[in-house]
Amino acid sequence: MSIDIALTLESIPKMLMGIGVTFQLLFITLGLGTALAIVLLLMRISGRWYLSVPSMVYIYVFRGTPILVQVFIIYHGLPGLEFVRESIFWPILRDPFGCAVVALTLNTGAYVSEILRGGVLGVERGLLEAGSALGLSVRQRFIYITTPIAVRLATPAYSNDVISLMKSTALVSTITVVDMTGIARTIVAETYAPYEIFLSLAIVYLIITWGIQKSFGAFERRMSRHVKQETAA
Amino acid sequence: MTDAIIQLQGVDKFFGNFQALRDINLEVQKGEKIVVCGPSGSGKSTMIRCINRLEEHSAGKIIVDGHELTDEVKDIDAVRREVGMVFQSFNLFPHRTIIDNLMLAPRLVRKTSKAEAREHAMRLLERVRIPEQADKYPVQLSGGQQQRVAIARALCMNPEIMLFDEPTSALDPEMINEVLEVMTDLAHEGMTMICVTHEMGFARSVADRVVFMDQGEIVEMNPPAEFFDNPKNDRTKLFLSQIIQH
Numbered sequence: 001m002s003i004d005i006a007l008t009l010e011s012i013p014k015m016l017m018g019i020g021v022t023f024q025l026l027f028i029t030l031g032l033g034t035a036l037a038i039v040l041l042l043m044r045i046s047g048r049w050y051l052s053v054p055s056m057v058y059i060y061v062f063r064g065t066p067i068l069v070q071v072f073i074i075y076h077g078l079p080g081l082e083f084v085r086e087s088i089f090w091p092i093l094r095d096p097f098g099c100a101v102v103a104l105t106l107n108t109g110a111y112v113s114e115i116l117r118g119g120v121l122g123v124e125r126g127l128l129e130a131g132s133a134l135g136l137s138v139r140q141r142f143i144y145i146t147t148p149i150a151v152r153l154a155t156p157a158y159s160n161d162v163i164s165l166m167k168s169t170a171l172v173s174t175i176t177v178v179d180m181t182g183i184a185r186t187i188v189a190e191t192y193a194p195y196e197i198f199l200s201l202a203i204v205y206l207i208i209t210w211g212i213q214k215s216f217g218a219f220e221r222r223m224s225r226h227v228k229q230e231t232a233a
Numbered sequence: 234m235t236d237a238i239i240q241l242q243g244v245d246k247f248f249g250n251f252q253a254l255r256d257i258n259l260e261v262q263k264g265e266k267i268v269v270c271g272p273s274g275s276g277k278s279t280m281i282r283c284i285n286r287l288e289e290h291s292a293g294k295i296i297v298d299g300h301e302l303t304d305e306v307k308d309i310d311a312v313r314r315e316v317g318m319v320f321q322s323f324n325l326f327p328h329r330t331i332i333d334n335l336m337l338a339p340r341l342v343r344k345t346s347k348a349e350a351r352e353h354a355m356r357l358l359e360r361v362r363i364p365e366q367a368d369k370y371p372v373q374l375s376g377g378q379q380q381r382v383a384i385a386r387a388l389c390m391n392p393e394i395m396l397f398d399e400p401t402s403a404l405d406p407e408m409i410n411e412v413l414e415v416m417t418d419l420a421h422e423g424m425t426m427i428c429v430t431h432e433m434g435f436a437r438s439v440a441d442r443v444v445f446m447d448q449g450e451i452v453e454m455n456p457p458a459e460f461f462d463n464p465k466n467d468r469t470k471l472f473l474s475q476i477i478q479h
Contacts, residue, residue: 124324126320126322126324127324127326127327129287129320129324130318130320130324130325130326130383130386132285132286132287132313133285133287133313133316133317133318133387134313134317134337134338134342134386134387134390135310135313135314135338135342135390136337136338136341136342137310140341140342144326144337144341145326148328149327149328152328225370
């Protein structure tokens with residue numbers, strides 16, 4: 001089997017037409033998912049069972065089922081329910097892109113919430129005691145001590161999740177959203193050249209992953225500048 | 234009654250089934266310096282952590298500067314504003330510079346203006362002799378310097394009382410003196426102090442009374458001369474022989 005270079009070069013620009021959809025999905029679901037994650041986290045650590053239990057159940061369900069199945073339930077399953085068709089969410093759920101955003105947001109929210117919780121649990125107890133001893137309220141301790149330290153601790157795991165989410169966006173091609181993978185599948189159907197097309201597609205995803213890693217690397221260095229023994233002092 | 238600034242009356246503290254404090258009775262007068270010593274696990278730290286409610290006592294009464302410590306948040310806040318604390322492990326906020334460590338609580342709790350908080354913080358850094366470190370991060374400082382910053386941070390709230398929980402135990406030997414000097418200065422300025430420490434030289438020269446604790450109880454309490462030269466209780470004698478023989 002030989003590689004058809006011309007076909008590869010021709011197909012890459014076509015697939016890149018879908019990169020906008022991939023990035024839109026990534027940034028929208030990352031923003032909404034992180035917001036959801038913060039709500040779930042606050043519920044989880046609230047110390048009130050009627051908030052923490054629903055949060056735990058939610059996280060268990062969304063981490064415990066395949067994201068592809070979640071996408072299918074939302075896209076194929078929900079429209080069968082009459083009250084969904086009559087609800088205010090129908091304009092979103094009627095649209096494949098809307099379904100994709102909802103599914104990825106609900107899923108990533110569960111994962112990011114656990115990542116943030118790991119960061120919060122990693123904050124040394126003594127620092128919070130020092131805050132208490134200085135008279136800071138629970139809320140002030142959370143905002144000025146826990147949050148900045150937890151964010152720093154959670155960043156490496158969070159960057160992993162962003163990469164994972166970026167790759168998960170490819171699943172939306174199964175519900176007719178025309179992202180890069182969707183375009184690639186169309187081209188394969190037309191050319192019968194899966195090898196060239198999917199290999200090029202993989203390379204495009206790799207390049208995006210590299211970009212995400214680099215950005216987070218820079219962010220982590222910035223966040224941890226106070227950890228270095230001797231910076232320019 | 235008395236005019237004691239701190240009163241502990243019949244205080245018990247349980248951690249689960251373990252009794253960490255047994256019937257603690259202690260009165261501290263304004264300006265008095267108390268050194269608390271005793272073997273590890275004797276309840277020294279637990280006792281002073283109850284005074285600013287980092288631990289909740291199980292029974293008895295604790296009254297600090299007229300505020301009885303109950304579940305009332307208002308009283309707890311009032312007490313914490315009056316009481317500064319220095320920890321064995323410094324507990325400086327690693328993500329904030331030294332000056333920001335000092336300014337945080339006055340800005341948030343006392344709503345001091347930024348300029349005023351900064352000026353006050355710089356004065357305190359001078360007092361603990363490290364104004365030049367103001368813009369560094371805690372990790373860039375030595376242990377002794379970090380602990381002096383921690384003392385300055387506690388002083389930023391203008392407390393009436395300072396609690397020290399083994400402030401020199403985590404330090405390399407050559408750094409202990411710089412911290413004890415700052416503490417001695419504070420003592421001479423009339424601060425009310427309770428120090429959990431095994432620095433017996435400090436206890437002798439600074440303390441008004443030395444409290445010896447063992448198994449959650451106050452076993453003996455006397456002025457330092459009496460305490461060191463003429464201990465009454467066998468457990469005190471044993472403890473002193475163990476720490477002073479070297």
